[in-house]
Amino acid sequence: MKILVCVTSVPDTTTKxxxxxxxxxxxxxxxQFITGPYxxxxxxxxxxxxxxxxxxxxVFNVGEADAEPVIRxxxxxxxxxxxxxxxxxxxxxxxxxQIAAVAKETPYDLILxxxxxxxxxxxxxxxxxxxxxxxxxxxxVMKLDIDGTTAKMTREIExxxxxxxxxxxxxxxxxxxxxxxxxxNMRGIMTARTKPLKIVQPAGQDSLTTVASYxxxxxxxxxxxxxxxxxxxxxxxxxxxxKVI
Amino acid sequence: MxxxxxxxxxxxxxxxxxxxxxxxxxKVAGMLGTSATAxxxxxxxxxxxxxxxxxxxxxxxxxADAKLNEVNGMAYASVVAAAAQQEGAxxxxxxxxxxxxxxxxxxxxxxxxxLAPNVIDLPDLSxxxxxxxxxxxxxxFAYNELKADVKILAIKKNTIAPEETDAxxxxxxxxxxxxxxxxxxxxxxxxxxxxDILLPEADLVVSAGRGLKxxxxxxxxxxxxxxLHAATACSKPVSDLDWRPHHEHVGQTGIKVSPNLYIAAGIxxxxxxxxxxxxxxxxxxxxxxxxxxxxxxxxxxxVGDVFEVLPKLTxxxxxxx
Ligand SMILES: Cc1cc2nc3c(=O)[nH]c(=O)nc-3n(C[C@H](O)[C@H](O)[C@H](O)COP(=O)(O)OP(=O)(O)OC[C@H]3O[C@@H](n4cnc5c(N)ncnc54)[C@H](O)[C@@H]3O)c2cc1C
Ligand SMILES: Cc1cc2nc3c(=O)[nH]c(=O)nc-3n(C[C@H](O)[C@H](O)[C@H](O)COP(=O)(O)OP(=O)(O)OC[C@H]3O[C@@H](n4cnc5c(N)ncnc54)[C@H](O)[C@@H]3O)c2cc1C
Numbered sequence: 001m002k003i004l005v006c007v008t009s010v011p012d013t014t015t016k017x018x019x020x021x022x023x024x025x026x027x028x029x030x031x032q033f034i035t036g037p038y039x040x041x042x043x044x045x046x047x048x049x050x051x052x053x054x055x056x057x058x059v060f061n062v063g064e065a066d067a068e069p070v071i072r073x074x075x076x077x078x079x080x081x082x083x084x085x086x087x088x089x090x091x092x093x094x095x096x097x098q099i100a101a102v103a104k105e106t107p108y109d110l111i112l113x114x115x116x117x118x119x120x121x122x123x124x125x126x127x128x129x130x131x132x133x134x135x136x137x138x139x140x141v142m143k144l145d146i147d148g149t150t151a152k153m154t155r156e157i158e159x160x161x162x163x164x165x166x167x168x169x170x171x172x173x174x175x176x177x178x179x180x181x182x183x184x185n186m187r188g189i190m191t192a193r194t195k196p197l198k199i200v201q202p203a204g205q206d207s208l209t210t211v212a213s214y215x216x217x218x219x220x221x222x223x224x225x226x227x228x229x230x231x232x233x234x235x236x237x238x239x240x241x242x243k244v245i
Numbered sequence: 246m247x248x249x250x251x252x253x254x255x256x257x258x259x260x261x262x263x264x265x266x267x268x269x270x271x272k273v274a275g276m277l278g279t280s281a282t283a284x285x286x287x288x289x290x291x292x293x294x295x296x297x298x299x300x301x302x303x304x305x306x307x308x309a310d311a312k313l314n315e316v317n318g319m320a321y322a323s324v325v326a327a328a329a330q331q332e333g334a335x336x337x338x339x340x341x342x343x344x345x346x347x348x349x350x351x352x353x354x355x356x357x358x359x360l361a362p363n364v365i366d367l368p369d370l371s372x373x374x375x376x377x378x379x380x381x382x383x384x385x386f387a388y389n390e391l392k393a394d395v396k397i398l399a400i401k402k403n404t405i406a407p408e409e410t411d412a413x414x415x416x417x418x419x420x421x422x423x424x425x426x427x428x429x430x431x432x433x434x435x436x437x438x439x440x441d442i443l444l445p446e447a448d449l450v451v452s453a454g455r456g457l458k459x460x461x462x463x464x465x466x467x468x469x470x471x472x473l474h475a476a477t478a479c480s481k482p483v484s485d486l487d488w489r490p491h492h493e494h495v496g497q498t499g500i501k502v503s504p505n506l507y508i509a510a511g512i513x514x515x516x517x518x519x520x521x522x523x524x525x526x527x528x529x530x531x532x533x534x535x536x537x538x539x540x541x542x543x544x545x546x547x548v549g550d551v552f553e554v555l556p557k558l559t560x561x562x563x564x565x566x
Contacts, residue, residue: 013497013517017384037498092360093353118497120380120387122362127350136319136430139347142491156492157343158445160437166430176498177491208359208393212375215386217523223530223540228549232561234529237545239565242527244506245449245473 001055001146001168003046004108006099006125007074008036008089008117009067019214026214035070037181038114042172044179045144046112047078053146056080058108062089062098068197076184076192083198090207092120096128101203103133108169110151115140115173126173136166139173248274249334250302251325252283253344255443258293259285262340262446264300268407269367269400270338271301276370277336282306283414284328286313286321291416298414300407306331306419312428318347320427326355327421329395337397342445349399359391364400365524382497382520402445403503403526444493447476449506450525452495454480454518456511456532456551460488465555466510472562478502480512496521510551514539531555 011017012032020027035043046057059074059082061067071082085098103111116123123139130137142161143154146168153164156175184192226234238245250270252263259267271281283302285294287309294305308324325348329337337352339345341363353360365386366377374391376398444450451470457463463477470477477493484494495502497517507525511532512518519542522528530543531554540546547554 011381013520017381019385093357096354118382120362121382121501122360123346124350124353124360124362127347128354130319131351131354134426137347137351138430140343157435157437159441159443159492160435160490161492162432162436163434164430164432177485206357208353208357208391209361210390210392211387212390213388214380215377215388217384217386220528220542220544223543223546225540225546225548228547228554231547231549231554231557232564234545234547235558235561235565238506238527238529242506242544244527245562 001049001053001110002106002108003049003055003057003110003112004060004103005039005043005046005057005074005079006060006111006113007039007043007070008114008119009033009061009063009070010036010117010119013037013118017216019216023213023215033066033070035073036114036117038116038118038173038175040181041176041178042112042114042174043074043077043079044182045174046110047182048179049146050078058083060099060102061085062087062095064088071197072192073184075195075197076188077182078188081196081198083200085202086199087202091209092122092124093128094205094207096125096132097204097206098202099125099129100132103129110168111171113171113173115175123173126171130171133171135169135171137171137173138164138166140175141172142175142178144172144174144178247280247282247332247334248277248336248338249325249329249332250281250283251337251339251345251348252285252297253340253342254285254287254289257289259296260340260342260446262342262402265402265405265407266338266340266400267297267300267302269405272367272405273336273338276368280304282328282332282334284308284325284419286324287316288314294416295413298412299409302414305414305416307416308419308421310420312423315432316344317427317430318344319351320423322348322351322355323423323427324419324421326352328419329356335395337395339397339399341399341401345399349397353397356395357393358395358397359393360397360399361389361391362399364398365404367405368398379524382501383523384520401503401524403505442474442476444476444478444500444502447502448504449473449475450478450502450504451475451508451510452478452480452512452522453483453510453551454512455482457483462552463489465552465559469508469555469559469562472559472566480518509539510555512539513537514542
């Protein structure tokens with residue numbers, strides 16, 4: 001079985017987001033980049049399936065050279081090799097086209113992604129890739145088992161979940177608790193250095209959206225404190241002042 | 246050339262978020278000098294469908310093939326793509342939901358459309374087609390320029406406040422052919438909380454964290470939620486510990502909510518939690534620790550013990566009702 005895991009290199013979840021160049025560029029200064037947390041779940045499950053069923057796991061990223069530490073970390077966690085499309089990920093359609101191009105050349109049984117990136121929060125790359133390859137896409141998947149050529153999954157829906165069966169190949173957007181995040185061990189880190197990382201040029205240049213500018217939210221006004229022994233006045237304020245109940 | 250809106254049903258009724266999407270779509274149609282058409286898929290009675298008119302749709306395309314009764318993102322996306330072609334629609338609007346998100350992405354692939362996820366305002370047409378979206382999990386906004394011929398807008402809850410008229414929409418049967426390849430997923434079991442208010446749809450949310458000490462104490466959270474007609478939510482550790490179901494987990498790695506009121510009880514206010522709730526209109530924080538970081542992001546705060554404060558609030562709401 002061949003598994004492709006698509007990963008993003010994104011600002012750590014604790015990053016204070018700022019912009020430069022008159023609010024047209026994300027300010028990377030001092031920012032710690034990590035594997036997208038959802039992508040990390042996808043990778044962890046891929047490595048578990050490899051251990052259980054003997055699959056090969058390829059990590060895939062569309063990004064510039066500064067994404068390589070994240071890619072190496074994925075290799076250290078247990079992926080076998082990696083492909084980086086050397087381009088700025090301009091938008092979701094562009095990224096999806098790169099994934100589809102690679103998957104057309106080498107068919108994968110499973111293309112695992114995160115449910116969404118934590119920078120643009122699009123939640124769309126898996127659906128577009130599924131459409132471009134003419135195969136089903138399912139997200140957010142919180143449980144995945146493989147039985148021969150059948151995938152058995154649990155997907156979260158509003159207010160609940162559903163169990164789904166489908167034939168491979170599939171594109172899945174993953175989220176917890178599909179697997180536990182994995183931390184690379186020393187041996188993994190050593191072997192990751194020599195695992196193959198192929199750099200390819202982008203196929204196609206379709207970007208259908210661009211960001212003209214960014215903006216930060218206005219700070220919330222100051223908090224109004226209510227003494228605990230007068231807690232009930234909160235309810236009055238919510239009705240008369242905030243007018244939300 | 247009409248603006249097309251996918252309107253989602255819940256048990257045969259238009260979802261509230263879809264009413265908002267229809268109203269939003271009709272506003273965009275007004276800006277473009279055209280009309281708004283809603284596509285509804287699945288069984289629903291004609292009177293209910295006609296209510297799309299109250300929110301600004303002039304026409305409803307109703308796809309009622311029995312094959313479509315079971316919710317199916319891929320097949321539904323094919324139906325909406327066919328409708329977009331028939332109507333020559335250049336703008337497609339959907340409300341964000343687990344179904345809406347899945348459909349928006351497949352549609353973007355089918356129509357090679359520019360997709361703006363997490364839209365929070367009407368578009369600006371003064372210079373191309375620009376729309377404001379929330380990015381970095383609510384920590385920033387982007388003004389997206391949609392360059393493709395077809396544009397898809399997935400709107401967040403509370404993007405616009407719908408106004409109702411007494412107009413009705415005309416209803417037309419819509420019977421596109423949908424390929425068998427859209428029906429290959431086999432749903433073998435569905436578990437859905439019934440009777441509860443769905444968290445992503447809720448106007449009011451009562452959420453609790455590890456400060457509640459254990460699942461056996463959730464009664465006081467549920468009581469307040471019930472009195473307010475609010476949905477319940479929780480922090481990540483609470484769902485990790487299985488105190489509450491995963492679909493109640495809000496935050497960076499959970500559900501993102503934007504209700505009118507978010508009450509957080511016994512939640513410290515970690516940045517990853519705030520990411521999922523910071524677009525709520527009003528935030529109330531109850532925590533026994535006056536230095537809990539959540540107070541910095543709150544509109545109202547109470548320093549106190551949740552086991553004393555929550556029952557008091559419930560009583561006060563009941564007294565008000
Ligand atoms: C400097 C810079 C500027 C950018 N400007 C824009 C912009 O203007 N507009 C815009 O839409 N995006 C922009 N991005 C790209 C953005 O970071 C995403 O990679 C891309 O847009 C997909 O985002 P999404 O939120 O829709 O992905 P989602 O659909 O939320 O992602 C789902 C999954 O797809 C996979 N995936 C997503 N992106 C990649 C990737 N690059 N490589 C491998 N797998 C991936 C991951 O598994 C992810 O979990 C920019 C990125 C950089 C670095
Ligand atoms: C990549 C990543 C993603 C994450 N995603 C999420 C996410 O999506 N959502 C999320 O919630 N977290 C997320 N987290 C975890 C997050 O960092 C915090 O650990 C978590 O939010 C803490 O949950 P909590 O506030 O319930 O618990 P705690 O931090 O333990 O806080 C409990 C609070 O309850 C208060 N308290 C205790 N007893 C009482 C009492 N009797 N009365 C009143 N107050 C009381 C305490 O003062 C404390 O402030 C993520 C972390 C990472 C690293």
